[in-house]
Amino acid sequence: MKPDLELIKDKDSYVRWEVAKRIDPKHLPKMMNDKGCYVRLEVARRIASEGGAFANEHLPKMMNDEDYYVRFYVASRIDPNHLPKMMNDESWEVRWEVAKRIDPKFLGEMFGLDFHPEYQKGLIKVLAEREDLRRV
Secondary structure (H helix, E strand, C coil): CCCCHHHHHCCCHHHHHHHHHHCCHHHHHHHCCCCCHHHHHHHHHHHHHHCHHHHHHHHHHHCCCCCHHHHHHHHHHCCHHHHHHHCCCCCHHHHHHHHHHCCHHHHHHHHCCCCCHHHHHHHHHHHHHCHHHHCC
């Protein structure tokens, strides 16, 4: 059974979340600005799972989502070419996720962005774990 597109606007965020899980992927962009963070997170997850041109077109539109979890998920799945636009995210956890995947030429700049101890500790750990840096 396919969910009715009218349910995209249902008052209950749980209903919209269930719709986001089941709706034809071509309709997911209609839900990218839903007021429910779990709905938007599910939309990002499904868009990323579609991959290819679909993900490349729509995931960047979610890079500045108001919710930390959505931005974190986007940072973990978006094409790495978009990651420099996320280097200054307000959440150090999102910036840390960006550091795991960003082109190494940006990592030096990322060190100076924030002196939060957890961020700095995490960034050092990222540098130690990145295979692409060990080959340099």
